[in-house]
Amino acid sequence: MQMIQGKWKIMIMFKLNEPGQHRFGELERHIQDVSHKTLTNQLRQLEDDGLIARHDFQTAEPHVEYELTDNGKSIMPVLDAICDWGDTHVDPKLIDRSLCDE
Amino acid sequence: MQMIQGKWKIMIMFKLNEPGQHRFGELERHIQDVSHKTLTNQLRQLEDDGLIARHDFQTAEPHVEYELTDNGKSIMPVLDAICDWGDTHVDPKLIDRSLCDE
DNA sequence: CAGTATCCTATGGGATACTG
DNA sequence: CAGTATCCCATAGGATACTG
Numbered sequence: 001m002q003m004i005q006g007k008w009k010i011m012i013m014f015k016l017n018e019p020g021q022h023r024f025g026e027l028e029r030h031i032q033d034v035s036h037k038t039l040t041n042q043l044r045q046l047e048d049d050g051l052i053a054r055h056d057f058q059t060a061e062p063h064v065e066y067e068l069t070d071n072g073k074s075i076m077p078v079l080d081a082i083c084d085w086g087d088t089h090v091d092p093k094l095i096d097r098s099l100c101d102e
Numbered sequence: 103m104q105m106i107q108g109k110w111k112i113m114i115m116f117k118l119n120e121p122g123q124h125r126f127g128e129l130e131r132h133i134q135d136v137s138h139k140t141l142t143n144q145l146r147q148l149e150d151d152g153l154i155a156r157h158d159f160q161t162a163e164p165h166v167e168y169e170l171t172d173n174g175k176s177i178m179p180v181l182d183a184i185c186d187w188g189d190t191h192v193d194p195k196l197i198d199r200s201l202c203d204e
Numbered sequence: 205c206a207g208t209a210t211c212c213t214a215t216g217g218g219a220t221a222c223t224g
Numbered sequence: 225c226a227g228t229a230t231c232c233c234a235t236a237g238g239a240t241a242c243t244g
Binding site: 003004005078090 | 106107173176180183184187192
Binding site: 109137140 | 238239
């Protein structure tokens with residue numbers, strides 16, 4: 001639980017689970033309401049917990065990409081199950097869908 | 103996530119999922135390290151979220167029992183999945199098994 | 205027995221500004 | 225662009241004592 005609790009961690013994981021490269025700025029734009037500091041914090045925690053990997057392209061223009069590790073991929077079905085349960089058992093009025101994709 | 107995050111909620115749910123009646127004092131004894139106040143808090147939150155039900159036997163000797171609601175039962179497979187993932191993917195050295203049953 | 209009240213600390217997360 | 229630093233606030237949870 002400690003590894004996945006955090007206001008934005010599930011959203012980060014779902015985003016990273018989508019195909020393609022994922023850069024810091026992209027995540028920040030995609031997850032509208034997260035603060036800059038909190039995003040870096042949660043990314044760092046996920047990284048420390050081995051769920052995601054960070055690739056720093058040591059170029060002049062800072063360029064960092066994140067991706068799921070195998071361990072991170074293995075937890076996605078669990079996160080799916082959490083979201084599915086929420087969709088089917090939680091009163092829609094209580095859910096802030098603005099935090100989600102659709 | 104908000105409904106299941108809370109230091110002891112998963113343990114409470116698993117305990118209530120076991121057959122038999124479950125009283126406050128029993129939970130308090132079973133979950134060794136939880137503080138009295140925190141246990142009541144988490145029970146109240148689970149109750150407010152509709153995952154458990156509280157039965158107050160209005161007797162001279164206070165007697166309260168808790169049980170899972172249908173909604174609460176429906177989330178147990180998800181909690182199982184979380185625990186199974188933890189058992190198979192998290193370094194055992196990082197897990198405090200003293201918080202668990204066996 | 206079950207619950208409440210009070211006090212305390214640690215942590216999470218937001219806002220903002222600054223750095224290379 | 226990506227990250228750090230600082231300040232601030234709300235909440236979680238523990239310790240303890242009190243109530244019916």
